[in-house]
Amino acid sequence: MKKSSKILLALVGLVVVLAIVYRAVNTAPSADLASSEQLLEIVDDGGCVLCHSANPDLPFYANWPVAKSLIGQHVKDGYASWDIMPFIEALNAGEAPNEVDLAKVERSLADGSMPLAQFYLVHWGSSITGAKEEIAMAAVKDLRAKYYPSPLAAPEFANEPVRPLPDSIAYDVRKAALGKVLYNDTRLSADGTVSCATCHNLDMGGVDNKRYSEGIGGQLGGVNAPTVYNACFNFVQFWDGRAATLAEQAGGPPLNPVEMGCSSFDEIVARLSDDKAFAKDFTAVYPEGLSQATITDAIAEYEKTLVTPNSAFDRYLKGEKDAMTAEQVEGYALFKEYNCATCHAGVNMGGLTYELMGQRDNYFEDRELTLKSGLTDGDNGRWAQTKVERDRYRFKTPTLRNVALTWPYYHDGSVNTLDEAVKKMAKFQVGREMSDDECGKVVSYLGALTGQFDGKTLTNVNDK
Numbered sequence: 001m002k003k004s005s006k007i008l009l010a011l012v013g014l015v016v017v018l019a020i021v022y023r024a025v026n027t028a029p030s031a032d033l034a035s036s037e038q039l040l041e042i043v044d045d046g047g048c049v050l051c052h053s054a055n056p057d058l059p060f061y062a063n064w065p066v067a068k069s070l071i072g073q074h075v076k077d078g079y080a081s082w083d084i085m086p087f088i089e090a091l092n093a094g095e096a097p098n099e100v101d102l103a104k105v106e107r108s109l110a111d112g113s114m115p116l117a118q119f120y121l122v123h124w125g126s127s128i129t130g131a132k133e134e135i136a137m138a139a140v141k142d143l144r145a146k147y148y149p150s151p152l153a154a155p156e157f158a159n160e161p162v163r164p165l166p167d168s169i170a171y172d173v174r175k176a177a178l179g180k181v182l183y184n185d186t187r188l189s190a191d192g193t194v195s196c197a198t199c200h201n202l203d204m205g206g207v208d209n210k211r212y213s214e215g216i217g218g219q220l221g222g223v224n225a226p227t228v229y230n231a232c233f234n235f236v237q238f239w240d241g242r243a244a245t246l247a248e249q250a251g252g253p254p255l256n257p258v259e260m261g262c263s264s265f266d267e268i269v270a271r272l273s274d275d276k277a278f279a280k281d282f283t284a285v286y287p288e289g290l291s292q293a294t295i296t297d298a299i300a301e302y303e304k305t306l307v308t309p310n311s312a313f314d315r316y317l318k319g320e321k322d323a324m325t326a327e328q329v330e331g332y333a334l335f336k337e338y339n340c341a342t343c344h345a346g347v348n349m350g351g352l353t354y355e356l357m358g359q360r361d362n363y364f365e366d367r368e369l370t371l372k373s374g375l376t377d378g379d380n381g382r383w384a385q386t387k388v389e390r391d392r393y394r395f396k397t398p399t400l401r402n403v404a405l406t407w408p409y410y411h412d413g414s415v416n417t418l419d420e421a422v423k424k425m426a427k428f429q430v431g432r433e434m435s436d437d438e439c440g441k442v443v444s445y446l447g448a449l450t451g452q453f454d455g456k457t458l459t460n461v462n463d464k
């Protein structure tokens with residue numbers, strides 16, 4: 001045998017031995033464990049915590065010169081894109097993990113993107129084998145079935161990252177009736193010109209279709225108005241999450257100088273009390289009388305009625321096969337394939353987490369090229385509330401329900417069409433270019449998310 005052939009043979013032998021050892025150390029969790037424990041073990045083996053938490057316990061060589069910059073960058077990017085700790089803590093405590101985290105774990109393990117290849121080449125036993133993937137997928141399914149059951153969905157759609165909207169949620173009919181009056185009442189504004197409905201018009205998808213809303217005296221706000229439809233499903237309210245509940249949220253606009261501009265709720269209570277008939281109706285339901293607490297409670301109760309079920313997509317999930325066109329069905333597949341459902345998940349397809357705007361590319365730098373308007377206070381997102389640097393440019397993910405009616409898009413209202421909004425999401429959040437053909441399908445699918453209100457499919461009076 002020639003010398004070169006011997007070397008080649010030896011090399012092949014070495015690779016085979018390495019592959020065998022590799023498989024041997026990369027063992028799947030024991031079948032005796034509960035599925036959530038198995039998932040925790042896979043996550044632990046995968047080193048996910050090293051790159052997806054605030055204070056990871058890095059290995060000793062992480063301080064060596066080359067390793068330091070390489071590992072440092074992965075940890076920085078990894079933690080910027082996702083914090084895994086709430087998920088691990090929830091599983092350890094036997095509590096419900098966030099639905100978005102479930103979707104993220106599911107996607108990143110199924111598509112083989114995590115852990116990063118650079119990591120498992122060094123950390124033997126961390127990569128996701130077929131056996132591990134199967135166990136992880138079964139665990140995600142178990143957790144969904146336990147914490148987020150989807151009784152409305154047809155059996156084949158019971159384990160989707162997105163669930164159909166319920167037909168309605170429980171609310172107090174008498175309080176909601178008062179809330180409806182207040183929602184449409186301009187007496188909540190200082191000069192009697194603006195009501196909640198001015199900026200959240202139910203005939204305009206629950207928004208005003210303006211980049212920035214106009215408050216009293218034509219003053220403009222600094223961020224785009226999100227829809228009130230289905231807002232009751234959001235984990236917090238506002239882009240930066242500064243209101244924990246709908247009632248707390250409703251206390252904001254009346255006193256906001258550029259929105260309704262009142263000096264205090266006393267001023268509003270005084271005006272409403274002058275209306276003897278209304279005050280009487282109100283005290284019949286709220287014996288404690290008119291106050292900020294009762295006014296905002298009534299409005300919040302009304303907002304629970306603003307649920308828009310039975311979109312074509314929901315009917316499809318419930319088993320009505322032809323509710324969506326073939327193009328829309330393909331669009332939904334692309335929506336999941338492009339990881340859109342790892343943030344726009346759950347019944348409201350959003351409203352469950354804060355996410356960084358510009359996960360994979362710098363959105364604000366790009367915007368500057370076209371808009372040349374500089375950064376605004378509104379761009380800071382969640383940071384405005386926490387002053388934690390990681391929260392800068394992080395926003396509550398908006399709902400995609402009725403999104404075809406709620407232009408313009410994004411917190412800055414800078415994008416006018418759904419096409420552009422979708423392409424930018426692919427580029428900045430997912431790190432992929434989306435072709436016109438694919439984008440057309442996704443946009444067509446998003447059109448299937450327009451739901452019904454008062455038994456009729458929503459339309460927008462501004463739609464040409």
Ligand code: HEC
Nearest residue numbers: 046047048051074077078081082104108114115116119359
């Ligand atoms: C060596 C560091 C490293 C390890 C280990 C690692 N990740 Fe990541 N992860 C990253 C980086 C960096 C990103 C950012 C995107 C990229 O560069 O691919 C990321 C992105 C992600 C995302 C996408 C977040 C989003 O919404 O954009 C998920 C989900 C994720 N990782 C899950 C996991 C899981 C689960 C594990 C364990 C099995 C894991 N990662 C292990 C570094 C790591």
Ligand code: HEC
Nearest residue numbers: 195196199213214215224225226231237238239250253259
């Ligand atoms: C002048 C226009 C204007 C008026 C009047 C107004 N809003 Fe808003 N609304 C906005 C804007 C803009 C935002 C986003 C602000 C932010 O996130 O910082 C918003 C946010 C909201 C949200 C949060 C939705 C989400 O997904 O985070 C709800 C709910 C809401 N408004 C309900 C109301 C109610 C109820 C009233 C009346 C008491 C009202 N709004 C009055 C413009 C307005």
Ligand code: HEC
Nearest residue numbers: 338339340343355357397398409410411421422425426429
């Ligand atoms: C990493 C999380 C994440 C991923 C992945 C993601 N989004 Fe988003 N999406 C967001 C956030 C956050 C916003 C709000 C951004 C802003 O206002 O600056 C948003 C906004 C949007 C909007 C505008 C909604 C509105 O009312 O303003 C659309 C449409 C949208 N996303 C669709 C998609 C599609 C389609 C995909 C997949 C190609 C996708 N998103 C992937 C987090 C995500």
